[in-house]
Amino acid sequence: MSFDFLEFLKSLVSLTISDYLRELWGNQPWVDFLMNVLGVVILSTFCLLIVIFLIWLERKVIARIQRRIGPNRVGGRYGLLQTVADVIKLLIKEDITPTGADKVAYLLAPFLTVMAALMVWAVMPFAPNIIGVDLNIGIFYFLAISSVSVVALLLAGWGSNNKYALLGAFRSVAQLVSYEVPMILALLVPILLARSMSTVDIVNAQTVPYLIVAPLAALIFFISSLAETGRTPFDLLEAESEIVAGFHVEYGGMKFGMFFLAEFVSTLFMSGFFATVFLGGYRLFGLETLVIGDGWVIGNLLGLIIFFVKMFAVYFVYIWIRGTLPRVRVDQILNFNWKFLVPVSLALVMMTAVLDKLLPDTFNDFARAGAHLLANIILAMITIEILRSYARRQRKLASDDGAAETASGHDDHGHHEPAHEPVAAH
Amino acid sequence: MSQDWQFVAIFLILSPIFPAAPVILNHLLGPKKPNPIKQQTYECGIETVGSSWVQFKVQYYIYALVFVIFDVEAVFLFPIAAAYGQLTLFSIFSVALFIFLLADGLAYAWGRGALEWI
Numbered sequence: 001m002s003f004d005f006l007e008f009l010k011s012l013v014s015l016t017i018s019d020y021l022r023e024l025w026g027n028q029p030w031v032d033f034l035m036n037v038l039g040v041v042i043l044s045t046f047c048l049l050i051v052i053f054l055i056w057l058e059r060k061v062i063a064r065i066q067r068r069i070g071p072n073r074v075g076g077r078y079g080l081l082q083t084v085a086d087v088i089k090l091l092i093k094e095d096i097t098p099t100g101a102d103k104v105a106y107l108l109a110p111f112l113t114v115m116a117a118l119m120v121w122a123v124m125p126f127a128p129n130i131i132g133v134d135l136n137i138g139i140f141y142f143l144a145i146s147s148v149s150v151v152a153l154l155l156a157g158w159g160s161n162n163k164y165a166l167l168g169a170f171r172s173v174a175q176l177v178s179y180e181v182p183m184i185l186a187l188l189v190p191i192l193l194a195r196s197m198s199t200v201d202i203v204n205a206q207t208v209p210y211l212i213v214a215p216l217a218a219l220i221f222f223i224s225s226l227a228e229t230g231r232t233p234f235d236l237l238e239a240e241s242e243i244v245a246g247f248h249v250e251y252g253g254m255k256f257g258m259f260f261l262a263e264f265v266s267t268l269f270m271s272g273f274f275a276t277v278f279l280g281g282y283r284l285f286g287l288e289t290l291v292i293g294d295g296w297v298i299g300n301l302l303g304l305i306i307f308f309v310k311m312f313a314v315y316f317v318y319i320w321i322r323g324t325l326p327r328v329r330v331d332q333i334l335n336f337n338w339k340f341l342v343p344v345s346l347a348l349v350m351m352t353a354v355l356d357k358l359l360p361d362t363f364n365d366f367a368r369a370g371a372h373l374l375a376n377i378i379l380a381m382i383t384i385e386i387l388r389s390y391a392r393r394q395r396k397l398a399s400d401d402g403a404a405e406t407a408s409g410h411d412d413h414g415h416h417e418p419a420h421e422p423v424a425a426h
Numbered sequence: 427m428s429q430d431w432q433f434v435a436i437f438l439i440l441s442p443i444f445p446a447a448p449v450i451l452n453h454l455l456g457p458k459k460p461n462p463i464k465q466q467t468y469e470c471g472i473e474t475v476g477s478s479w480v481q482f483k484v485q486y487y488i489y490a491l492v493f494v495i496f497d498v499e500a501v502f503l504f505p506i507a508a509a510y511g512q513l514t515l516f517s518i519f520s521v522a523l524f525i526f527l528l529a530d531g532l533a534y535a536w537g538r539g540a541l542e543w544i
Binding site for chain 1: 429430431432433434436437438440441442444445446448449451452453455456457458459460462464465466467468469470474477479486489490492493496497500503504507508509510511513515518521522525528529532536541542
């Protein structure tokens, strides 16, 4: 009895939809086509539906960080249906287009953001055999598609014919365009180590997760992904206290909902991408290749669970940062990028390349990882030392100024806390 | 190979449906009572003065220029990184020179004060 049941389960697992269609129609080209269509629909529906959960999760976690309770009325004790109620509310709002707006740009922008946010998911490896498509230029594809959202923001800001929206769009473009540079340079390091641009190859190359092999690249990628998705501390695109809501001031109803959705989908994608490139994706000590009995693979399911645990762990860090850090100023953001992240990531890429060539072939994966980790730590220490000497020089300059001013009798405050002088001077 | 891109092509064709469905649903479900005051441009309490489509100081212009340089660099660096195992020492030196020239470009822009948000 139990043996039969196992057989039945096995046949259930091994009979995929594509096998079924092939049995039905034979080996025809439209089977592949139909499978692709099905893959696209499943992937997109998953992305759209998980946002309902993500918004609830974010509100609940932020509430807990700020010692509130969060949504707890709609949908039981934990407010699980709060987002569903919000979606229904957005659906029955009036669909308004402001009189002055450029209608084409105004309408195109929400579509374009959602399309960009969805299409990047094509290269995300969920489990050993669950991936939209394993492109051999996977990471390049991600960078290309994700930069389309910049165009969408500019269209939204320009098309609204609103000054806040235009200012917001200008800031967004400056920020998104700037932070793409360190992101590209940080992603070069895993490509260099894995010798491939395919996301699957990068996952398979991570005997040691790249978080350990290249911690600086992971950190730079994480910071720039925060900026790319426009989350706190880099949420200048929609700084409520300065430019109301930035580029989407004029949007209401579901058109606003689409911007909201795209933001959450791309944040989840970034956490999944971080998990893939730096945390080993679906791999965990070979658990994902586990085979029971005569070739009954349960690795796919395990890989899926491992991947989701890692992805949501990273996502939690995103929410945590949003609940903790304040917003920074626009010039600080751009200075931090161009005068700190870009030089450091350039140095990092060069260092990794040279070290990778210098290491003898006799080294195994773990020895290589150790050498890379050591080099990363040394580079981090050098960077911190440069920063400290710069800060010391600034403090000395400020204290000299402060002393001069006290001597001439203008200012008493500069003398007590000279270190704060440059901050106040801005 | 073309099979791979078939997926992307189908994704490109189908992906507008997913934002379109809720937006169209919203258009059908929502009330339609337009009036001129409701459809005015949003402003902080007063009526908007003039159009927003005026000549404007584009602050990110220089950033965009530097970005273009680095983006083009990335296009060259990605294949180099992917084929790094097959590179000879000479080609690595040329790549290092390439990166050095770009870093020099960044240093030039920095030194000229182009990287200041005004």
